[in-house]
Amino acid sequence: MKTADSANGNAATIKDVARQAGVSIATVSRILNGSAGVSPALTERVQQAVDALGYQPNAVARALKVKESHSIGLIIPDIENPFFPALVRGVEDMARSHDYAVILCNSDGVGSEEERYIRLLHGKQVDGVIFTGGANSDSSMELLASLPIPAVSLDRQSKRVHMSSVVVDNVYGAALAVRHLVELGGRRIAFIGGSPQLSVAAERFKGYGQVLAEYGLPLDEGLILHGDFTYDSGYQNAWLLLEKEREFDAVFAANDMIAIGVIECLAARGIRVPQDVRVAGYDDIRLAGWYKPALTTVRQPVYEMGQEAVRMLLHLLGSSAQEMVEKRFRPELIVRQSTGGDE
Amino acid sequence: MKTADSANGNAATIKDVARQAGVSIATVSRILNGSAGVSPALTERVQQAVDALGYQPNAVARALKVKESHSIGLIIPDIENPFFPALVRGVEDMARSHDYAVILCNSDGVGSEEERYIRLLHGKQVDGVIFTGGANSDSSMELLASLPIPAVSLDRQSKRVHMSSVVVDNVYGAALAVRHLVELGGRRIAFIGGSPQLSVAAERFKGYGQVLAEYGLPLDEGLILHGDFTYDSGYQNAWLLLEKEREFDAVFAANDMIAIGVIECLAARGIRVPQDVRVAGYDDIRLAGWYKPALTTVRQPVYEMGQEAVRMLLHLLGSSAQEMVEKRFRPELIVRQSTGGDE
DNA sequence: TTGAAAGCGCTAACAA
DNA sequence: TTGTTAGCGCTTTCAA
Numbered sequence A, B: 001m002k003t004a005d006s007a008n009g010n011a012a013t014i015k016d017v018a019r020q021a022g023v024s025i026a027t028v029s030r031i032l033n034g035s036a037g038v039s040p041a042l043t044e045r046v047q048q049a050v051d052a053l054g055y056q057p058n059a060v061a062r063a064l065k066v067k068e069s070h071s072i073g074l075i076i077p078d079i080e081n082p083f084f085p086a087l088v089r090g091v092e093d094m095a096r097s098h099d100y101a102v103i104l105c106n107s108d109g110v111g112s113e114e115e116r117y118i119r120l121l122h123g124k125q126v127d128g129v130i131f132t133g134g135a136n137s138d139s140s141m142e143l144l145a146s147l148p149i150p151a152v153s154l155d156r157q158s159k160r161v162h163m164s165s166v167v168v169d170n171v172y173g174a175a176l177a178v179r180h181l182v183e184l185g186g187r188r189i190a191f192i193g194g195s196p197q198l199s200v201a202a203e204r205f206k207g208y209g210q211v212l213a214e215y216g217l218p219l220d221e222g223l224i225l226h227g228d229f230t231y232d233s234g235y236q237n238a239w240l241l242l243e244k245e246r247e248f249d250a251v252f253a254a255n256d257m258i259a260i261g262v263i264e265c266l267a268a269r270g271i272r273v274p275q276d277v278r279v280a281g282y283d284d285i286r287l288a289g290w291y292k293p294a295l296t297t298v299r300q301p302v303y304e305m306g307q308e309a310v311r312m313l314l315h316l317l318g319s320s321a322q323e324m325v326e327k328r329f330r331p332e333l334i335v336r337q338s339t340g341g342d343e
Numbered sequence C: 001t002t003g004a005a006a007g008c009g010c011t012a013a014c015a016a
Numbered sequence D: 001t002t003g004t005t006a007g008c009g010c011t012t013t014c015a016a
Helices: A014-021 A024-033 A040-052 A060-065 A084-097 A111-123 A138-146 A170-183 A201-214 A231-243 A256-268 A286-290 A302-318 B015-019 B023-031 B040-052 B057-066 B084-097 B111-123 B138-146 B170-183 B201-216 B231-243 B256-268 B286-290 B303-319
Strands: A071-076 A103-108 A128-131 A153-154 A164-166 A190-194 A250-253 A278-280 A297-299 A328-329 A333-334 B071-076 B101-106 B127-130 B150-154 B163-168 B189-192 B250-253 B279-281 B296-298 B325-327 B332-334
Touching: A014 A024, A014 A040, A071 A084, A071 A111, A071 B101, A084 A103, A084 A302, A084 B084, A084 B101, A084 B189, A103 A111, A103 B084, A111 A128, A111 A138, A128 A138, A128 A302, A138 A153, A153 A302, A164 A170, A164 A302, A164 B023, A164 B111, A170 A190, A170 A201, A170 A250, A170 A278, A170 A297, A170 A333, A190 A201, A190 A231, A231 A250, A231 A256, A250 A256, A256 A278, A278 A328, A286 B286, A302 A328, B015 B023, B015 B040, B023 B040, B071 B084, B071 B111, B084 B101, B084 B303, B101 B111, B111 B127, B111 B138, B127 B138, B127 B303, B138 B150, B150 B303, B163 B170, B163 B296, B163 B303, B170 B201, B170 B250, B170 B279, B170 B296, B170 B332, B189 B201, B189 B231, B231 B250, B231 B256, B250 B256, B303 B325
Parallel strands: A071 A103, A071 A128, A128 A153, A153 A164, A164 A328, A190 A250, A250 A278, B071 B101, B071 B127, B127 B150, B150 B163, B163 B325, B189 B250, B250 B279
Antiparallel strands: A103 B101, A297 A333, B296 B332
16 A cells, blocks of 8 residues: 555655656646746646645755755753643744744753754754753853854843843732732741742842832841742742741742742641731642642743744744844732632 | 854855865765764864864755654644643653654644644654544544554554554553442442543543442443543533432542542532542642642553653664554552542 | 765756 | 756765
């Protein structure tokens, strides 16, 4: 059974189609690409040949010729991190709607892996790359920026490396959460953060500080702990906080997994949320709504950010002028039980 | 700043390297590909030229020549479905370790999208595709099987289409859960299933039936409801079940989202889990462990399945003999609070 | 051990 | 409106 194969046993090529239709390969190419000026008669004959042979144009050969692969690379730390599936889907959907394929790369946020992937993608002649780095990826970004490949930085912003980016206003988002905590009566609000090298972590801390200042509350070093964006880090830092015997009436956690770690730790010590301490998180991962107590958190338009990154990249491809652009989304506060602000 | 570019303003090619090193392009190619029989002296000179030019071999040109793209396609329904991130990661990791790139495709389980992607991947000359279809993807699988592209079916098995596959023994897994329910005293165990066209759904139902038979319990049609693999479906079917006023003391849900839907519905009607009714799910998604009550469920080695699919595919590539193989994993029972079997 | 040259499948001048 | 042909960047046969 070799329906789709031409006489020589291999997949049909444009030559086979041309022969079958009795025309030149140029004519076939024109018809396939919808170029103007081909007679309906030939178009018809070629179409029939295409169908008969089950011909599928070789995109690799085309890419070599036109120097466009119609693929983009997407580098993220880890698809298993609940933040990323929606982001990836946004990218994929928008890419597909423009007939681009996406090559997915998980770097675990490790610089060497990021660079390895960047080179791989470069070799594969991707038309652009969307990059979400790890905690220390300035040098990866430098490498990326040095290559003749359009790139956009997604959910990250580097001080050192200039690159078009789509981000969300984390200062604003954090402020939303902290303000909510203050308005509910919080006066001694702890901050339990993520990897401080990450711009998103730093910005959330900044938003926290801003709101305290706004309300004339003191910034108490004893209530501030940095870690990383994991459950364990949240749990441990909550533990540390309790060890200090520093009083606090609320916690702003830099993401939802931290928040859950914090709440579990508090629960283990008999401290109730939100009755004794109010806790807010960040990201609105799926789990946030199902967890008991359901998490008050800050939702980011993750899917839309993925879409926008592709839109921006495609725009960069179109305009040879490499002006740098930035798109900044606004997050929103989702109030649930963990702050007791939902009644 | 055009460090990486050759004189003509474009990216360096093998020609540029050859000229710079004063050798022929054949020699450069040999060195780059580690072919035997090149003198150390030339190797050294070529290496220097490569570094100086920041030369990156053009994988598209190479792919055209050698007819191997070193890419594989991965078609899944939806990366936002919590089942898939670990699967994708398994695929990606194994692919990367063999220097393959993976093109991610979300089909939403829609046949027309699946076929669209299959053709796209075919055009892109991927070396193989890993396919996880939707409820009605027999025709997509037929298309895929008709193409000269090695393929493996992941977590799916078609009666009609023959294809190498990696699956998990769902009959066994379901039996694990239902047996657990029986041993805890369940006598009237309801089954709330997923899309019955999906082999996994059908197998889980089969496992349910087997255990009832094993214990001499009747198969009561009134306790069996089919739907799809969503929270809403679980909620609605639980509602329907209650409407029937048919007594039941346990529920086996065909996946975790259904189980949660069921539990929420029962809770809304004042029925406690596990005190009044025991509920078991399937999949052990991340949420299962965090949900209150934590879900008793069946865990599948999802990451390993992804890895195995790539291993199998690569093996298929190696051996031109297209023998069909199957790898069947065994799931395990994870006992938690929702069945009250964890004390 | 090295180089010259053909050719992978396609597009796009250019010519007719 | 159609065909001929050069060439994209690479690998590999063949000859030297």
